C-alpha cells in the first residue's frame with residue numbers, strides 16, 4: 102500500500118476492489134461487489150445499510166471466517182492472500198465481536214475458560230492476570246470469572262465477548278451489530294464501553310450497524326452499502342447534518358429519523 106503524501110495518517114485496514122462470493126456454480130452468490138475503503142489507525146469506520154447488503158460478509162471475510170474472496174486486503178501494511186488462511190499474527194491483530202453474544206460463547210465453558218482459551222493457543226503468558234484485567238476493563242468484575250453464559254444477562258455476555266477479544270490485544274476490532282440484540286439502555290452502556298476501549302487502547306474499529314443513529318454516534322466516517330456495493334463514503338457529521346448525496350443514503354436517513362432532519366445522538370449517562 103502506498104502512503105498518501107497528503108494524508109499522513111496510518112492506514113490500519115485497507116480493502117481495494119474486494120469481491121466476496123458464497124456457493125458454487127449456478128448457486129454462486131456475489132455477495133460483496135468491488136468494495137474499497139480504508140480505515141485509519143484509531144478511527145471508527147462504519148458500514149451501514151439494510152439487511153442482506155453484505156455488511157457481515159465483509160467482516161467475516163476480514164476475520165478469515167469465509168474464504169471465497171478476491172481483491173486486495175492489507176492490515177497495518179501487511180497484504181493478505183485470498184488463497185491462504187490468514188497467518189497467526191493476523192488472527193491476533195483482527196478480532197470480531199458478533200451480534201449474538203450468546204451464540205458466540207460456549208454454553209458449558211466458564212467465562213474464565215472462554216477468555217483464556219485463545220491465549221493458551223497463542224502462547225500468552227500471565228493468563229490469569231490478563232483475564233482479571235479484562236474483566237475489570239469491561240466493567241464486569243472478577244466475581245464473574247467462574248460463571249457460565251446462562252448466568253449472565255445479554256449485556257453482560259456482550260461484555261464477556263468484548264473482553265475475550267481484548268485479551269488478545271488486537272489492533273482492529275470488527276464489530277458486527279454489537280448492540281442490536283440489547284435493550285436500548287443496555288445498548289448505550291455497551292456503546293460507551295466501546296468508546297472507552299477505543300480512547301484508552303487506541304484500537305481501530307470497523308463498526309457495522311443497520312442503525313444510522315448508532316453509526317452517527319460511534320463513527321468518524323461511514324460507508325453506505327446497498328446490494329453488496331458501497332454507494333457513498335462520507336464523514337459521520339454529514340449524517341448528523343443531513344448533508345448526504347446518494348438517494349439511498351437519503352432514504353436510510355428518512356427511515357431512521359422520520360420526524361427530524363438530523364439524528365439525536367445517544368446520550369452519555
Ligand SMILES: Nc1ncnc2c1ncn2[C@@H]1O[C@H](COP(=O)(O)OP(=O)(O)O)[C@@H](O)[C@H]1O
Nearest residue numbers: 123124130132151152153154155156157158159
Ligand atoms: N453462509 C451464506 N451462504 C450463502 N449466502 C449467504 C451466506 N451468508 C450471507 N449470504 C448472503 O450474502 C448476502 C449478504 O449477507 P450479509 O453479509 O449477511 O448481509 P448483512 O450483514 O448486511 O445483513 C445476502 O444475500 C445473504 O443472503
Ligand SMILES: [Mg+2]
Nearest residue numbers: 156157158277
Ligand atoms: Mg449482518
